[in-house]
Amino acid sequence: MKNKIRYISPRNFKSMVIEKNNRQGFSINLKKTNLTNLKKGDVLIKNSYSCINYKDILICKGNPGLVRKFPHIPGIDFSGIVIFSKSKKFKTGDKVVSIGQPVGVKTQGCWSEYIKLSDRWIEKLPKNISLKNSMIFGTAGFTAMYAILRLIESGIKKKTNSILVTGSSGGVGLFSILILSKIGFKVTALTRHANAEKLLKSIGASDIILQKELDKHILLPLLNSRFSAVIDNLGGHVLSNASKLLINGGKIISVGNVLSNNSNISILPFILRKIEMIGINTETAPRATRNHIWRELAKIQSNKLKKIFKTHKFKDLNLLIKKLIKNYSGGRRIISFN
């Protein structure tokens, strides 16, 4: 008879829970929770770190395009240690991570002291990346690296015109600047905030453009060509304006839609300057691409990393989320469960 290993499921541990109230919309609170039994392929993890992404805030606001079933535990990224496994892929003590997966959208998320997940959505923490560093990157850093790899694959060379990064003080923006400049590209940051200049330059931007300056040219079909590519996090009219600034053969790497899913684009830059647009979706990146992204992220050891994130304790998350819902500003926020 097979020797069955038993485990004692953690009980009454804390999770962030969004509940739908019939009249008042949504409430978010730290609550005591328990887990249902593990099925074949499930892994039980003690959480070490998580982080806050743009999508997390949309979910906390109750965005119906993302989550429809409540109560819901938000949180799309985490790193932690396996404490029990019903999967052949993982064993107790393994350090694991989940980034850019459907976790927290199609499944319960990871803003919880313990997490039960199918082994499909987790991977072993890559060598040379710590549990904490994996969450400093999170989906934002992972996506920035994906965008940069696609940009290089598309033929954009280092010794050419600058790369424009929009939404530059956000997570994807900050990582795009830091990584591009570290590997030798010249970068220009587009932001709404003049006071972000010092930070953006300190992590590698050679110059900045204020979004309101670019907005003045909204009616022109073409602008003087300046950039070899744009990594666009905003969509809407900013994507349209940025496309008018690209040189011959310039590329648009379309990442985000902070402003809008729709963009009123002039087709002249596409025809006259042979512009191409490349969309990326981290969630559907093939395994080989994910491995490539992790290998490249492991090389990004930079003192500049500590300029772009703040760490918060899990017990303070509720207050932080309530503040962010009222007055959101992008950037990297790490959550520590230790």
Ligand SMILES: NC(=O)c1ccc[n+]([C@@H]2O[C@H](COP(=O)([O-])OP(=O)(O)OC[C@H]3O[C@@H](n4cnc5c(N)ncnc54)[C@H](OP(=O)(O)O)[C@@H]3O)[C@@H](O)[C@H]2O)c1
């Ligand atoms: N394609 C994918 O696989 C993928 C993966 C991850 C994220 N995304 C998307 O990428 C986008 C950026 O994500 P993120 O994590 O970087 O978000 P974030 O940290 O929230 O940053 C967004 C940035 O956009 C700018 N911004 C915000 N509201 C704006 C407004 N009303 N007008 C103009 N600019 C505004 C701000 O930069 P400034 O203050 O500098 O102006 C802000 O810091 C999101 O749309 C997200 O959903 C896509």
